[in-house]
Amino acid sequence: MCYTIKKASLEDLDETAELFDLYRIFYRQKSDLEKGKEFLKERILNGESDIFLAEIDNKAVGFVQLYKLFHYTKLQKQWLLSDLFVHPDFRGRGISIGLINESKNWCELTGACGLMLETEKTNTIGNTLYPRCGFSYDGTHNYYHWWR
Template sequence: MDTRAAVLDDIDALTVLLDGYRQFYRQPSDPNAARHFLEQRFGLGDSFILVSEDDEGVIDGFVQLYPGLSTVGLNSRWTLNDLFVDESARGKGTGRALMKAAGQLAREHGVARLVLMTQVTNERAQRLYESLGWQRNTDFYSYLLDIE
């Protein structure tokens, strides 16, 4: 498998993966909205998207990072907001390769820290993160406010 930065020509494959990712989080399938969201990311350049390709060049996973800042740390902090691997590629090291590529990209950009959130019940993802040296944050609570 190979990991690389996503390009606009990847949008069809990314649309399918993003729609699958959203369904994993119990959102209704909406490929048109997923494509529009990706078009916005490419157009605004406000995220970094990395993809993995299998030996035949088929895109089978992605990771998306959003740049941010830490006032306390006085440095850059990126949010690893999305990691998704197609079912056919799971258990083959694809997620691990994408996570390592995300870390490498952050190092290349001088980012001090990556952060992520995952569902409490997503134990498979938690095992992956912890095996790569990610540490569970027990010092802060996470809060959400829906703005209508």
């Protein structure tokens, strides 16, 4: 089965929110479809992220969400590949690679210097996928979070 990738808009909000909810459940969060939908709607309306959907027969089966950042040494825009998810029923078909390639194309189109991402050490699929897609592991930095 072939898939297509398109940039998501508000018209795609329901399908995107369903996938986003499954993504959050994957990361051990409680399901909250409505709150996730509102979160995505705000990102789209405020131009705070760019989301690309993978579709099979006009049904969304995967997505990637990118946030704009700026790189201090390159003095350029870069993109944070924040969220990448393919519905379990559609995995193993190269859809994740297609979404990553679309993200790389978006870097080219927007004049960004590249993509950055972070994933859990326990994400064995992602930790094998990203190097296969040309990402380099940065073992010299520690990432810390501050939450209020």
